[in-house]
Amino acid sequence: MSDISLSPAAAPRAWPRLGRMYRALRPYLYLFPALACFIIWIYEPLGRAFLLSFQQWNLLPTSPKIWVGLDNYRNIFDLPKFWQALGNTGWYLVGLLPLTVALPLAIAIFTQDLPARSRNLYRALIFVPMIVPPVVGAAVWRWLLDMNHGIINLGLQSLGMEPVGFLSDPDLALWTITFITGWKLIGFAMLILSAANAAIDGSLIEAARLDGASRWQVVRDIRLPLLSPTILLLVLMVVLLGAQWSFAYIHVLTEGGPLGSTSNIYYLLWQFGFGSLSVGWSSASAVILFVGFGLMAMALFALKARFTFHDD
Amino acid sequence: MTTETTNTPLHHSRRFGPGGWETGLGHALMILASLICVFPIYWMIVTSLRPENAIFSTRLWPDAASLDNYAYALKAVPITQMLVNTFIVSIAVTVIQIFTGILAAYGFSRWKFRGSAILFAAVALTWLVPLQVVMIPNYLLVARMGMIDTLGALILPHFASAFAIMLLAQSMRSFPTEVIEAAHMDGANHAHILWHVIVPNLRGTIASLAILIFITTWNEYFWPLLLTRSPENSVIQIGLQMFITSEGTQWGPLMAASTMASLPILLVYLVLQRQVIASFMKSGLR
Numbered sequence: 001m002s003d004i005s006l007s008p009a010a011a012p013r014a015w016p017r018l019g020r021m022y023r024a025l026r027p028y029l030y031l032f033p034a035l036a037c038f039i040i041w042i043y044e045p046l047g048r049a050f051l052l053s054f055q056q057w058n059l060l061p062t063s064p065k066i067w068v069g070l071d072n073y074r075n076i077f078d079l080p081k082f083w084q085a086l087g088n089t090g091w092y093l094v095g096l097l098p099l100t101v102a103l104p105l106a107i108a109i110f111t112q113d114l115p116a117r118s119r120n121l122y123r124a125l126i127f128v129p130m131i132v133p134p135v136v137g138a139a140v141w142r143w144l145l146d147m148n149h150g151i152i153n154l155g156l157q158s159l160g161m162e163p164v165g166f167l168s169d170p171d172l173a174l175w176t177i178t179f180i181t182g183w184k185l186i187g188f189a190m191l192i193l194s195a196a197n198a199a200i201d202g203s204l205i206e207a208a209r210l211d212g213a214s215r216w217q218v219v220r221d222i223r224l225p226l227l228s229p230t231i232l233l234l235v236l237m238v239v240l241l242g243a244q245w246s247f248a249y250i251h252v253l254t255e256g257g258p259l260g261s262t263s264n265i266y267y268l269l270w271q272f273g274f275g276s277l278s279v280g281w282s283s284a285s286a287v288i289l290f291v292g293f294g295l296m297a298m299a300l301f302a303l304k305a306r307f308t309f310h311d312d
Numbered sequence: 313m314t315t316e317t318t319n320t321p322l323h324h325s326r327r328f329g330p331g332g333w334e335t336g337l338g339h340a341l342m343i344l345a346s347l348i349c350v351f352p353i354y355w356m357i358v359t360s361l362r363p364e365n366a367i368f369s370t371r372l373w374p375d376a377a378s379l380d381n382y383a384y385a386l387k388a389v390p391i392t393q394m395l396v397n398t399f400i401v402s403i404a405v406t407v408i409q410i411f412t413g414i415l416a417a418y419g420f421s422r423w424k425f426r427g428s429a430i431l432f433a434a435v436a437l438t439w440l441v442p443l444q445v446v447m448i449p450n451y452l453l454v455a456r457m458g459m460i461d462t463l464g465a466l467i468l469p470h471f472a473s474a475f476a477i478m479l480l481a482q483s484m485r486s487f488p489t490e491v492i493e494a495a496h497m498d499g500a501n502h503a504h505i506l507w508h509v510i511v512p513n514l515r516g517t518i519a520s521l522a523i524l525i526f527i528t529t530w531n532e533y534f535w536p537l538l539l540t541r542s543p544e545n546s547v548i549q550i551g552l553q554m555f556i557t558s559e560g561t562q563w564g565p566l567m568a569a570s571t572m573a574s575l576p577i578l579l580v581y582l583v584l585q586r587q588v589i590a591s592f593m594k595s596g597l598r
Binding site: 024026027028029030031033034035036037038040041042043044045046048049052059061107110111113114118119121122123124125126127128129130131132133134135136137139140141142143144146149151154183186187188190191192195240244247248251252266269270273274279282283286287289290293294297 | 334335337338339341342343345346348349350352353355356359367368370411412413415416418419420422423425428431434435438439440441442443444445446447448449450452453455468469471472474477502527530531533534537538548549552553555556561563566567570573574577578581585588589592593
């Protein structure tokens with residue numbers, strides 16, 4: 001650039017060069033706003049969380065950050081609460097997968113022959129929980145499940161049963177929250193699965209029928225393999241996002257209790273960070289979470305790639 | 313959705329068709345599922361309309377509708393202000409995400425350039441980073457900017473959406489290149505082609521994206537929870553929580569506030585039901 005500005009004779013030549021430069025930079029200019037947002041709010045903070053996970057700090061600007069190396073990780077791994085939350089995260093997934101994958105799959109296959117009009121009505125109704133704000137969902141279920149006045153417990157009592165502490169019984173609370181999370185997603189999962197199911201080429205099934213395949217054989221040998229990419233996509237979504245979706249319900253309904261029985265790893269992060277103000281612990285568990293889920297995502301993506309050749 | 317009617321072979325409908333026991337069972341299953349999905353919302357609205365002395369009534373119908381709970385809720389918590397705030401944040405995030413999404417999608421779909429694959433992967437991989445993982449650094453950043461307890465801080469981290477970029481890039485890639493070439497021949501520059509040729513043709517995609525972003529932002533809870541100090545500067549999801557206290561819950565006002573918090577979304581859904589469902593399905597069918 002400097003040699004150009006020295007001699008005025010070279011100035012006209014500078015313009016095509018600037019034009020070329022502009023043309024080379026142009027794609028990046030279009031990407032700039034979005035990428036800047038991701039760098040500022042996602043990737044840079046990810047690195048920062050990694051650094052904070054080796055430090056001890058209480059979130060107050062006036063107090064010093066102390067470098068403690070791997071102490072945070074060691075302390076977390078020694079903490080029964082951490083293993084409980086990790087185990088609960090697993091139980092949430094174990095509970096969510098049948099609710100948001102297996103059950104919707106069965107319903108989608110089973111109801112494929114219903115007339116389009118009534119199916120559209122069901123579809124519209126079943127989808128309602130998906131768009132309702134999670135906090136509203138939590139508030140409504142809290143009311144329905146209330147120990148003394150909730151309509152579900154009143155119904156159980158009128159059948160001569162004892163009222164059930166759906167949210168206060170440590171053995172039940174986690175499943176209650178799993179159910180509410182699943183309630184929110186079941187319609188969505190069903191729609192995706194029935195759309196994929198409807199997209200299966202009818203002539204394949206016709207051909208199998210002519211060859212004498214039973215209804216169950218058609219489902220097992222044609223529908224399930226052809227649906228497997230969609231099923232895997234749903235599994236991927238539930239595994240990666242399921243525990244995250246339950247945050248609002250945990251926070252509004254149980255705050256992780258009773259006795260930590262509903263806390264999962266996301267909720268623990270929140271408690272470490274903004275409950276007990278231990279930035280290091282929160283960041284260390286964030287790093288563990290990120291690495292763990294990254295590995296799981298990679299495994300599931302690899303599995304999905306293996307199944308996707310069915311897709312044509 | 314178009315395949316629904318074509319997918320029922322003839323002899324098949326003879327065996328399992330309308331009137332068959334399987335169809336009956338199918339209907340029964342769907343009615344049960346619909347009830348489970350809709351009844352809680354129905355019960356919320358019914359409870360919100362009951363007068364205080366009938367709040368624990370189990371009748372499926374409100375005997376005497378009363379708006380007392382709404383009046384009480386509006387007085388106890390600045391709900392109107394919070395609804396306006398939520399509306400501002402949701403509209404701003406929708407407009408901004410679509411704008412940055414259109415720009416980035418054009419960049420990715422129009423040119424081959426150095427690093428495009430890596431940058432696209434960087435966009436796609438953002439959803440592997442949960443908000444909880446970066447919440448402390450993000451909170452600190454907002455604090456450094458002096459924006460704790462402001463609406464601006466609720467909007468800032470949502471300037472771009474990976475999903476919007478990927479969906480728009482996908483539809484721009486399938487946009488006929490002849491049309492773009494022809495516009496080029498006529499001397500149109502890139503900005504003109506993008507905003508006057510491509511964008512008007514992607515109205516459908518952009519509209520369904522807008523619905524999805526609006527609803528998602530309206531329902532967001534975690535980030536406002538971190539930043540809220542005063543109810544006047546927060547969104548409606550935070551306001552709902554104020555009716556749940558450890559001493560006991562005021563069910564009537566809570567249900568009234570919940571109804572108000574979901575009303576805008578439910579109205580959108582009532583009017584644009586098909587589009588809403590379609591846009592959510594797009595988010596799952598990638």
